[in-house]
Amino acid sequence: MSYSLPSFLVVSSLLFCLGMYTVLTRRNAIGILMGIELVLNGAGLNFVAFSRFLEPSQTTNLLSGQVFTLFIIAVAAAEVAVALAIVLSLYSRMKTIDVEEFKQLQG
Amino acid sequence: MLPDHLLSWMIFFPLLGAGLILLVPKRYPTLMKLIAVAATIPPLWWAANLYVQFDRWGTGFQYVEKVPWIKDFNIHYFLGIDGISVPMVLLTALLAFICVIASWNINEHVRGYFALFLLLDTAMVGVFCALDFFLFYVFWELMLLPMYFLIGVWGGPNKEYAAIKFFLFTLVGSVLMLVVMLVFYFGSVEPSTGLHSFDLTILADQSVHQAFLKNHTIRWLCYVGLFIGFAIKIPLVPFHTWLPDAHVEAPTAVSVILAGVLLKMGTYGILRISYPVLPDMALAFALYAAILGLISIIYGALCAMAQTDMKKLIAYSSISHMGFVMLGMSVFTNTTAINGAVLQMFNHGTVTAMLFLLVGVIYDRAHTRDIDGFGGLAKTMPVYAGYTGLAFFAALGLPGLSSFISEALVLVGSFQQYKIITITATTGIVLTAAYFLWTMQRVFLGPQNKKWAELPEISLREAFTLTPLALIVILLGFYPMPVLDLIGTTLKHTVAMVVG
Amino acid sequence: MAKLIDPQHMKSILWLIPCLPLAGAVINGLLGRRLPARLIHFIGCASVFMAFLVSVAGFFTLLGIEEPQQRLLIQSLYQWILTGSFSLEVAFRLDPLSMVLCLVVTGVGFLIHLYSVGYMAGDESQGRYFAYLNLFTFSMLLLVLGDNLLLMFVGWEGVGLCSYLLIGFWFTDLEKAQAGMKAFIVNRVGDFGFFVGLMLLFWTLFEGSNGTMTGLSFQQLREGIPLLGTARPILGVGVATWVALLFFFGATGKSAQIPLYIWLPDAMAGPTPVSAFIHAATMVTAGVYMIVRLNFLYVAAPVAMAVVAVVGGVTAFYAATIALTQNDIKRVLAYSTISQLGYMFLAVGVAAFSTGIFHLVTHAFFKALLFLGAGSVIHAVHSNDMQEMGGLKKYMPHTYLTFMAAYLAISGIPPLSGFMSKDEILWATFNSHLPVAGLGKALWALGLLTAGLTAFYMTRLVVLTFMGSFRGGSEKEKHLHESPSVMTLPLMALAVLSVAGGVIGLPAVTHLPNLLHDFLGPVLSSHGTSGHQAHAYGLEVLLMLISTGVAATGIYLGWLFYVKRPELPAKLAARFASLYQVLNEKYYVDEIYQALFVRPLLKLVALSGRFDLNTIDGAVNLSSRVTVKFAFLIGWEDLKIVDGAVNGLADIFKRWGAALRRLQTGRVQHYLYSVVLGIFLLSVAMIMF
Structure with missing residues (x-):
């Protein structure tokens, strides 16, 4: 079976929107982090899909979209590591991971 | 031997003294006082010489000094004296000397006091000698500063109020004068140079007036502005209320100068500036001026009777007496009245000076001036009572003393032109007698007030300040010609000029 | 008469007459507190006595000038005021009129100075007293001798000043000080009128003469009087009348006439010799003198003359009624003085100028004597209240005798001086030609009535003081004594003058010359209208008899009331209680x-x-x-x-x-x-x- 570009774009958009929804609504910091992963994966899928469907027949397939996705996965991994560390440290300080409580920057 | 530039010497010699006083270290107050005396003696001597040498029959200005001062505006350092100035300069020099001696008991800020006093002396003589309106104005304003501080620093309990009031009143007059001065300046063109001029002798020439200054409304406004400016100084009712306050608060010597000299500047200014420059307006305004004079005479006398503070009483009597000057100056049908007016300026200077010195004497001893608080002082201080009696009777115009002659001349002269006004003014002499005698009675007569039974008799220094004035008062009563001689020619000229 | 003194010489020493007392005043005034009392007395009296001597010399000089019209010495001293249209000299004028006054002032003045030496003995400020008294003499002489109106005015106010100073001489007594003030201010009110008159007169003459008349000397005024008639009337009244009335207003102040007489009774607060000198003999007569001096003006203003006569007559009567009930001996004499001054004004008002002066002179004699006698009594009794006197006749015989002479003179008993002058006034009034018909006769009747009242109240005074027994208590009675001779000698001198003073103005019926009238003649413009005119001698004698009868009646009534039936006055007072009250309170004026x-x-x-x-x-x-x-x-x-x-x-x-x-x-x-x-x-x- 062949998959057309729009079906990939729909999945990636769904992933992004779910992720976004998770980020905006979850009060748990870990949940937000997970949402962010979804958003990033949605974006990665988008890159890959465009890379596959816009340049397959061309002689100069540079795979730049796939490269970008690799970078995103790498950065996401690093980001999660840092973010989890932050969340842990926040938890040790505040005894909560509810982001509503983290408002020290309020003006 | 008289120096050249005699008038300049007379004006600025006291200023030299003031400069010297500023150099004296603070620990030698007596030296400062001595310098102040020394600075007032030569001007007195020169004034006496001036009196002797002055040409009685000359119509122009004498001892003239004229050098360009500010060339861009055609302003000159222009001095000169005529018959009106000479008695005033003489009076100023005499009173300055007497007042320095009367100020001997000033003990705080001695340096400032005498320096300011000598500065005041300079300004006063300057006003009487200046013939350039700008220079006149500068001296006029220069008087204000020392006077303000002399009242405001060495004055009585309410001195700030009085000093400010004096300052503001005088300033209003000065502003009016300033405006009129500028109108005169820009409204005139000196024919020989084509420049505007502040020169009073040139401004008196009606042909130099430009169309602007020939405008009737402008002239009228100028005259009234100038008149109000001078009326504040005289002071005429209703511009008078600064005077009682200033007198009450001022130290004795300053009161003497204020009443003896400063008040004369109002009438002097009218004679020196208003009449020559705007003679037609002088004539048109004469009736109103006479009425203002009359109001001052009667109203001043009535208010004087209502006072309980001796200084206030004398201040109001000054208003009343200066009303005679104004009345006499408003008569142009004969020269008798105006002669009487200028003579009255001189006589009032001596008599009021005596009165204020006398109040100072009692205030130094009793620290009160409340008329009702005394009684029977003639028993305690007979010599003092004698001097006061003389001064009081002189002030109430007793024949044989100087004021009688001047008041009689004013009244006799005015009668020709203003019958009703003069007759009403004559009732003023009854009122004057009443309030002076009443004061005499309350202070000196009656049973001796035990509270003041131990007051010491008048001291030699105080007697020394009073005696020359007393002698002048008596002499001019029986023989007023020394002053009448001096002023007659100039005043004849003045009246002729106004009548045209 | 031979020329005793060269008139030119006399002329050059005229100034000595006023200036000698002035010198005395200056010396005593400045040094009085350091000089011994004797020296003060000497300076005070000698200066006046020397002035008197100069006056006498002047008198004989004037007499030595044969032509009466030439009897005029004027000494011009110096230019006093010269300004524009106004020119006055300080000049002294000795003519018969000022001569008479000079003699009275210096003569009576000297006697009173002498008397004062005794009266004021022991007072702590005698220097001041004699300085004031001398200053007064100076001012009075200046008034009399001054040759122009303004110089006269200087003297005029000068005497007012001295009067003020002397009334309040014992100034620690507030009432006395107030009396002095009252006198000065009331006088000033009169002076206001005088001064306005002076201004009006000067300008009317100046403008009438087209600016040639620039002074106020009496000669000029006399020449200028016709100009007054040509001047435009003010409010329908001629200028001459205005001027005359204004001057007369001044005179009512100085001479204590209605409406300005009120100060004189209070003025009795001063030492008694002062009352004698200033408030009886000299100063208060200044108004009369002024009118006589300006007689040419008053003759030109008949309406003003009538006013003067009426005011004089009414004042004479009015003051006499008040004198009836007063108990203060000096106040009785004060009201009597006002009354007698009224006579003088009556005289000058009916143009009998020399008669006015005649009464002035005789009054100076007998009233000074009365006051000095009263002073002598007060000196002994230490009270002014007549109710505390009585029976002093035996303690003070000299005072009593001299007082009696003055009493008879003032009561109008012939041939004493008072009778002569008063009778002459009544006669002149009777014969006068006032603008209103019958007014002369009415004033004559009023004057006659006043004469009766005068005799009555004087009798009362004499009886209460000298007759009967002493009512002041036995303690005081022990100390009663006759005054020292320095006081009684002047009394005697004045007594002689009071008795014999009438010879200078003998009535026409005697066919002897009326010396005073003739002497004054050249000064007066109405010479011949009074005194020696062709008239019915019979009528004159009749009137004399009438007035003598009235005086005698007055004395009889006085005797009846206070000697014969002493209970009568109280009864009468009770019967006419309200009238008595009004009189006693001096009409509440x-x-x-x-x-x-x-x-x-x-x-x-x-x-x-x-x-x-x-x-x-x-x-x-x-x-x-x-x-x-x-x-x-x-x-x-x-x-x-x-x-x-x-x-x-x-x-x-x-x-x-x-x-x-x-x-x-x-x-x-x-x-x-x-x-x-x-x-x-x-x-x-x-x-x-």
Whole structure:
């Protein structure tokens, strides 16, 4: 079976929107982090899909979209590591991971 | 031997003294006082010489000094004296000397006091000698500063109020004068140079007036502005209320100068500036001026009777007496009245000076001036009572003393032109007698007030300040010609000029 | 008469007459507190005595001039005032009129100075006393001798000054000081009239003569009087009448006539010799002298003359009625003086000028004597109240005898001096030609009645003082004594003059020359209208008899009331209680004046003071307050608008900041919302445009 570009774009958009929804609504910091992963994966899928469907027949397939996705996965991994560390440290300080409580920057 | 530039010497010699006083270290107050005396003696001597040498029959200005001062505006350092100035300069020099001696008991800020006093002396003589309106104005304003501080620093309990009031009143007059001065300046063109001029002798020439200054409304406004400016100084009712306050608060010597000299500047200014420059307006305004004079005479006398503070009483009597000057100056049908007016300026200077010195004497001893608080002082201080009696009777115009002659001349002269006004003014002499005698009675007569039974008799220094004035008062009563001689020619000229 | 003294020589020493007393005044005034009393007395008396001697010399000089019209010496000393159209000299004029006054002033004056030596003995400020008295003599002589109206005015006010000083001589007594003040101020009111008259006269003459008449010397005035007739009348009354009336108003002040007499009774507060000298013999007669001096003016103003006569006659009667009930011996004499002065004005009012002067002279003699006698009595009794006297005849025989002479003279018993002059006045009044028909006769009747009253109250005075027994208590009685001879000698001299003084003005019926009248003749413009005119001697004798009869009746009634039936006065007083009350309270004139003039004036004064303080000064202070308020307003505006713009801007940012601050919730999700919102809005915008 062949998959057309729009079906990939729909999945990636769904992933992004779910992720976004998770980020905006979850009060748990870990949940937000997970949402962010979804958003990033949605974006990665988008890159890959465009890379596959816009340049397959061309002689100069540079795979730049796939490269970008690799970078995103790498950065996401690093980001999660840092973010989890932050969340842990926040938890040790505040005894909560509810982001509503983290408002020290309020003006 | 008289120096050249005699008038300049007379004006600025006291200023030299003031400069010297500023150099004296603070620990030698007596030296400062001595310098102040020394600075007032030569001007007195020169004034006496001036009196002797002055040409009685000359119509122009004498001892003239004229050098360009500010060339861009055609302003000159222009001095000169005529018959009106000479008695005033003489009076100023005499009173300055007497007042320095009367100020001997000033003990705080001695340096400032005498320096300011000598500065005041300079300004006063300057006003009487200046013939350039700008220079006149500068001296006029220069008087204000020392006077303000002399009242405001060495004055009585309410001195700030009085000093400010004096300052503001005088300033209003000065502003009016300033405006009129500028109108005169820009409204005139000196024919020989084509420049505007502040020169009073040139401004008196009606042909130099430009169309602007020939405008009737402008002239009228100028005259009234100038008149109000001078009326504040005289002071005429209703511009008078600064005077009682200033007198009450001022130290004795300053009161003497204020009443003896400063008040004369109002009438002097009218004679020196208003009449020559705007003679037609002088004539048109004469009736109103006479009425203002009359109001001052009667109203001043009535208010004087209502006072309980001796200084206030004398201040109001000054208003009343200066009303005679104004009345006499408003008569142009004969020269008798105006002669009487200028003579009255001189006589009032001596008599009021005596009165204020006398109040100072009692205030130094009793620290009160409340008329009702005394009684029977003639028993305690007979010599003092004698001097006061003389001064009081002189002030109430007793024949044989100087004021009688001047008041009689004013009244006799005015009668020709203003019958009703003069007759009403004559009732003023009854009122004057009443309030002076009443004061005499309350202070000196009656049973001796035990509270003041131990007051010491008048001291030699105080007697020394009073005696020359007393002698002048008596002499001019029986023989007023020394002053009448001096002023007659100039005043004849003045009246002729106004009548045209 | 041979020329005893060269007139030229006399002329050059005229100034000595007034200036000798002046010198005495200066010496005693300046050095009096250091000089011994004897020297003070000597200076005081000698200066006046020397002036008297010079006056006598002047008298003989005048007599030595054979042509009566030439009897005039004028010494010009120096130019006094010269200004514009006004020119006056200090000049002394010795003519028969001023001569008579000079002799009286210096002569009687000397006697009173002498008397004062005894009277004032022991007083602590005798130097001052004699200085004042000498100064008074000087002023009076200046008044008399001054050759122009203004110089006369100097003397005129000068005597007022001395009167003030001497009434209040014992100034520690407030009442005495007040009496002095009252005298001066009332006199000033009169002087006001005098001065206005002087101004009116001067300008009328000046303008009438086209500016040639620039002085006020009596010669000039006399020549200028016709000009007054040509001047435009004021309010329908001729200028001459105005001037004459204004001068007369001045005279009513100085000579204590209605309406300005009120000061004289109070003036008795002064030492008694002063009352004798100033308030009886000399100063108060200045008004009479002035009118006689200006007789040419008054002759030209018949209406004014009539007014003078009526005021004089009424005052004479009026004052005599008050004198009836007074108990203070000096007050009785004071009212008597007012009354006698009224006679003098009556005389000059009916143009009998020399007769007025005659009465002036005789009155000076007998009234001075009466006062000095009263002084002698007071000196002994130490009281003015006649109810505390009585029976002094035996203690003070000299005083009594001399007093009796004066008493008979004033009562009008022939041939004493008082009779002569008073009778001459009545005769002149009877014969007068006043503008209103019958007025002369009416005034004559009034004068006659007054003569009766005079005799009555004088009898009362003499009886209460000298007759009967002493009522002042036995303690005082022990100390009663006759005064020292320095006091009684002047009394005797004056007694002689009072008795014999009449010879200078013998009535026409005697066919002897009326010396005074003839002597004064050249000065008077109406020479011959009184005294020696062709008239019915029979009528004159009849009138004399009538007036003598009236005087005798007065004396009899006095005797009846106070000697024969002493209970009568009290009965009468009870019967006419209200009348007695009015008389005793002097018709309440002082109270009326107080209510009419003094209190309104004081109210006006208080009003002016308040007006000045509240309204004028209030306006000044108000304007300053308004200015200050205005300044505050400006300041506020400055703060809010100008400065406010700056602050406002900051404020706006601050408010915005505060508003925007709320965006910074610190919650990450909120920021994300806005990011999403922003993306959404951007997307919408991109799609729409």
